[in-house]
Amino acid sequence: MGKRAVPQRRRRGRSRRGRGARLLLPVLALIVVSLGAGAALAHYNGEEQADNAAPPTAPPSPRATTAKPVTPPPKPPPKPAPEPSPKKPPKKTVVPRSGPGTFTAAQAAGAPTGTGGALRRYRVQVEDGVDVSAREAAAEIQRILAHPRGWAAHGRGRFQLVSGEADFVIRIATPATADKLCLENGLDTHGELNCETTAGVVVNLRRWMLGSPTFAGAPAEYRHLIINHEVGHEIGIRDHLGCPGPGRPAPVMMQQIKGLNGCRSNAYPYDEDGIYITGPVVS
Template sequence: MGQRDGRRTRAPYDTGHGTRLTRRGRALVAVLCLAVLLGGGSLAWAAWQNGGDPVRLPWTDGGKPKVPVAESPGDASESPGEVSESPPSRKRDESSVPRAGTGTFATARLTGTPVGTGTLRRYQVQVENGSGIAPDQAATEIQAIVAHPEGWARNGRGRFQLVAEAPDFVIRIASPDTADKLCGEAGLDTEGELNCETGKGVVVNLRRWVLGSPQFAGTPATYRHLIINHELGHALGLGHLGCPGPGRPAPVMMQQIKGLEGCRSNAWPFDANRTYLSGPAL
């Protein structure tokens, strides 16, 4: 076969190197050609049955593959003990936070649905004018923190409702100077850095709200969970706790900004199994 008049003739699709392409090989060539046309020269791999080696088409960018970059997961809330390190791009310089505000506050005009069980505690959210934080935005975020599955309300420790008027207590976000003044009136020294619960309500230091804490291995948004949960714990009559042991989640009622003592950063009172994350009383 393949002989005519004493001369050897090439069969269709003969490679010219003494190797004929099988039907499968011809189909493979067609697929590879189509890949070049449709893929603009991107990488195509095929199992070359005759020789057993893969055939790779050339790159169009000098031989370097284009690897898709995954998008950042953002500030999604992690589970206790699994808080991820904040990406450097999320770190903000302290100079971006005003040291002092106007001393006056704007009130969020939102009202929410009660969450939790027990005695209802109505809270209002106020933000110092000049802080750069929108009151309704802050109230929406705080409401979500209060309703978190691993928070106080969802685990039978309290019933809370965001209101615009007639609150039982107020959560204020204030510049460091104003926070020191408000906390100082209750005999608390917050040193321009800390938050407090005064008996009349919660004072959140704007620096901590925006920047998080250098001791906390998580994003500022996650740290805000810790701020609210810690101060609400005080409103529920709870005191400070210590680290229960190296490598364990730090209790919410631990002053984590002052050091973790071997514990892991944690922003929630309960874990995913509804277990209260406690520690030694201080």
């Protein structure tokens, strides 16, 4: 019996140690798990804090701290604005006082103008040595006589520009030559006026180029008055007319260069409604 009891005690001793080890293992495992979870939690919190923290500021580069600031080159001063060139005064029209007394005829012709009255053929001449083209002057006079407010448009005659035989001549002459031609017919024009003679119309070059100081219009418009007035005498209107009333248009047969007496300057025999512009007879 003693031999059997010894082994039984050994088995009980081994059994106790086995139970103790078995009890200790779960405790150790729990400790290990707790330690691992704590490390993991610490590692996670560290990462989260690292993620939320502001990124570290990079240290300035040596070049940025030692280089001198770059100063842009100074801008060149603005160029001064060019001074405006002084305006040239308008070229003064110089009208020669006299000429040779010889004339060049315009080599030009046209169709008759007008619808009633006798046909009157005219020729245009310009004194030699002056700055007026005979051909251009003839074309301008042709347009004046064909104007819708002129004589021909209202049955007071028909006119035709010709270069040969003519019923009358329209001469553009220097003041001295115009005075001479007009005086041959007893008319004193004082170097300023135009006239109508037995040979035709004499136009003072000064009036043709400069117009009149009493006329409110350009020289080109005043030329209408010259031709209409003198051709009016040529077709038989002998009398000069006066102003019909203050503010009214002056008759074309009024000597407007001598004063308007309250009228408005006017270069046409008829108004825009086709009514003849008349006034009291003065001479």
